[in-house]
Amino acid sequence: MENISVKKENKIGWIILNRPDKLNALSLAMLTEIEEAIKQFEVDNEVNLVIFTGNGKAFSAGADISQFKELNSISAINFARKGRKVMDYIESLMKPTIAMINGYALGGGLELALACDFRISAEEAQLGLPEINLGIYPGFGGTQRLVRLIGKAKAMEMMMTGDRISSKEAERIGLVNKVVPLSNLEEETLKFANKLLEKSPISLAILKSVILYGNDSPILDGLNMESLGWGVAFSTQDQKEGVSAFLEKRKPNFKGV
Numbered sequence: 266m267e268n269i270s271v272k273k274e275n276k277i278g279w280i281i282l283n284r285p286d287k288l289n290a291l292s293l294a295m296l297t298e299i300e301e302a303i304k305q306f307e308v309d310n311e312v313n314l315v316i317f318t319g320n321g322k323a324f325s326a327g328a329d330i331s332q333f334k335e336l337n338s339i340s341a342i343n344f345a346r347k348g349r350k351v352m353d354y355i356e357s358l359m360k361p362t363i364a365m366i367n368g369y370a371l372g373g374g375l376e377l378a379l380a381c382d383f384r385i386s387a388e389e390a391q392l393g394l395p396e397i398n399l400g401i402y403p404g405f406g407g408t409q410r411l412v413r414l415i416g417k418a419k420a421m422e423m424m425m426t427g428d429r430i431s432s433k434e435a436e437r438i439g440l441v442n443k444v445v446p447l448s449n450l451e452e453e454t455l456k457f458a459n460k461l462l463e464k465s466p467i468s469l470a471i472l473k474s475v476i477l478y479g480n481d482s483p484i485l486d487g488l489n490m491e492s493l494g495w496g497v498a499f500s501t502q503d504q505k506e507g508v509s510a511f512l513e514k515r516k517p518n519f520k521g522v
């Protein structure tokens with residue numbers, strides 16, 4: 266991998282965007298490498314959770330603008346589809362995902378963070394969707410995911426003004442889950458990740474699917490998915506372990522089976 270680095274540690278798969286001199290701008294090559302890394306983590310039984318972060322002063326400053334020069338309408342659609350495909354893939358991964366936002370998360374960079382389940386941000390980071398200043402608008406899923414996450418008024422304000430916001434403001438409007446000083450970012454992210462790693466990975470996977478697909482469906486379909494998934498959870502050993510542990514007044518030891 267030339268544009269990202271990837272590692273596995275304690276059940277966590279790390280995808281580190283690694284073009285610090287270009288503020289981790291998402292080139293087509295980088296998008297392909299991210300897709301490849303997710304493909305590997307998706308089937309790796311030693312990885313139960315994935316963290317995305319950036320090397321250097323940015324999480325990512327967005328799609329690689331230098332690659333826009335050659336685009337016409339058709340190739341621009343393909344560029345956007347490529348970005349979207351990767352973001353959709355991240356969102357649909359059946360393992361929890363965290364964006365550990367170490368600095369600028371702009372444009373496609375913020376859209377990547379929006380495709381993750383959780384966003385933990387450094388106090389020093391700035392977030393925004395400045396595409397409007399390039400005469401375009403967010404094309405990697407932001408127009409849909411941001412509205413669903415924070416509501417239409419604030420999302421439209423961010424997209425139409427292109428203004429950057431601070432992490433604190435992002436937390437206030439529900440865009441990020443937690444804000445911590447940069448010096449504690451990794452420690453706090455790992456604390457949060459480890460909380461999730463103690464749960465049953467199967468229950469988390471079913472729950473994630475029910476929340477994601479249920480919320481994009483009419484409520485009765487979503488409620489049905491909830492009941493069906495709930496039933497499936499009862500077919501796992503983790504469910505038996507969870508109930509036994511409660512009754513025996515001990516901590517459960519979930520094995521993902």
Ligand SMILES: CC(C)(COP(=O)(O)OP(=O)(O)OC[C@H]1O[C@@H](n2cnc3c(N)ncnc32)[C@H](O)[C@@H]1OP(=O)(O)O)[C@@H](O)C(=O)NCCC(=O)NCCSC(=O)CCO
Nearest residue numbers: 286287288290326327328329330331372373395403404405
């Ligand atoms: C993030 C900003 C505000 C940082 O500014 P500054 O600290 O002054 O750093 P720069 O000198 O501008 O950047 C350093 C270096 O990185 C290159 N770069 C930064 N962002 C991109 C990018 N998105 N694509 C390509 N290259 C980028 C920059 O050209 C510099 O390279 P040199 O070779 O050293 O000149 C500022 O960088 C900024 O505003 N960036 C653009 C943010 C943006 O508009 N993002 C949206 C992109 S479109 C998109 O994401 C579509 C998908 O929806």
